[in-house]
Amino acid sequence: MTTASRLGSPATKPAAKTAAIERKTDDERRHENSVGWGMLLPACLLLLLFIGIPVLIAFGLAFTNARTISPNPTRLIGFSNFTRLFSDPTFWFALRNVAVFALVVVPVQAGLGLFLAVLINKQVRSSVFFRTIYFLPVITSMVVVSLLWMFIYQNDGMLNQVLGKITFGHWQAVDWLNNPRTAMAAIIVMSIWQAVGQHMLIWLSGLQTIPGELYEAAELDGCSTWQQFKNVTWPCLRSTRNMILITITIAALSLFTQINVMTQGGPRDTTTTVVFEAVRSGFQQQEMGYASAITLVFFLIIMLITGIQRRLIRDR
Template identity: 90%
Template sequence: MTNTTATSASATNAAIAGHADAPVATPAATPTPAPTRRKRTAEQRHENAVGWAMLLPASILLLLFIGIPVLLAFGLAFTNARTISPNPTRFIGIENFTRLFSDPTFWFALRNVVVFAVVVVPVQAGLGLLLAVLINKQVRSSVFFRTVYFLPVVTSMVVVSLLWMFIYQNDGMLNQVMAKLTFGHWQAVDWLNDPRTAMGAIIVMSIWQAVGQHMLIWLSGLQTIPGELYEAAELDGCSAWEQFKNVTWPCLRSTRNMILITITIAAMSLFTQINVMTQGGPRDATTTVVFEAVRSGFQQQEMGYASAITLVFFCIIMVITGIQRHLTREK
């Protein structure tokens, strides 16, 4: 019995020794079961369906209120379409554009818009940045000043325009304050009915109304700058101006580009203030391109001509925005 057991053990050891040098077989990768793959595919399809369902309402609204009107404006610009007319609409080619470029009112409107944008864009952006820097400090009154500066933004532009109309009247608050400051030597000015002062009055009111909005955008950009950068600048002995120039301003690059483009588009699209306060007068001193398009389309009922104005204005905005994007791109 003992010999048999020893013989079996020797045989087993020999077998193990003989296979010691043999390569060990690697177990094959276990394939993913087909039901699991189908489950993952179903989950991805469900996620895609949910995403498209959430995107659908916004897409429909963009199509109805932007896509279709743009296509209609492009088509009507080459016709003699009128709002109310017994005559059928017919294709007239580029007659609307020929009339537009020979219309002095259009060039007055374009000049006014350019002047408005040239003044408003740097002044409004600069004041917004200044206010943002001042209230960026964590002091007890910062929330109060943010609310005060932002109040005109949440107020309707129509209400703001009506309020400033009373301020700009002959017997309005502005003339009364100026008379008090000059001890009665100030001659009352009808700010909105004088061609020399009407556009300036619109510019001042527009800057006051929208500066709070851009202040908050600047403020959001300021609060994303790491505090370690300012600490390092202080250790290097940088003054407050050097910290702004070398830390704050470079870190606000993306915010600066966004504000530049949004203010420019808003300035070029000036309409509400003109419609409420001056109706384009006096003597077209405050007429803008958008106001001229609305007046042509709804008051004069020339929808084809108004569409031509909007199409040209759209091209001008695209060119200006493209130039700004090119100048502010990452180099």
């Protein structure tokens, strides 16, 4: 046996080494995949338990006469709940109120959040202080915020007192939440104040990812502050802008807590929303089948609006 045959061919050694590396790489990849799925499994189980299964149950109940407490057995009634729903004026009032709320809140909240983010994006000493102040309403419970603003909106509340001081006593006190003309506007103002800090931080995170070299180049080209925002800042915030618009839209369409705490849908259904109507039908009136029909229809409406919105703001 020659020395070369004992040591092995020079060509076989690299091939064997490469095969060992590939086997090791495959083993590591399988191990990483198994670890990843293991970490993902609890979240998937929770989503299935608290979202997937309730959605399927609601879909099934929408075609029945199910009630929360009833001696009569549940039976299929076909599309009777949907026929009743589309002929119910309260549902159309609720849908109109939600549409008005979303049309006002989405642009105002997004625009105000961007304005605040641009203001505090400057590296100044007080920027951390203002970020904290603007974000405090977000981490406060919506129930607490709603109760606080209920006191502000009362006849003898702070808002009427301030307006009375400004007008030297000529202001006539308004019961903002019990007036059909002002109730929804009061809810809109409070909702924008409460959530604008959250979207300000999202805008701020997007602003801080923009390379400073782009602004330096714009300054060298003689661009004004508005031109820098128009040609540098706004295009670079495309992905952030898309996410914010979709999240604000979904949150606005799902308006519930403020209505449940502050107005209970009144006065005269001027602040009733679709989610509130579904909860009221299901738990107060105990008509779970009808409430499920409301949620199913509203789910399809949200999916349609979100799909249209994604198509309009998609990358071109």
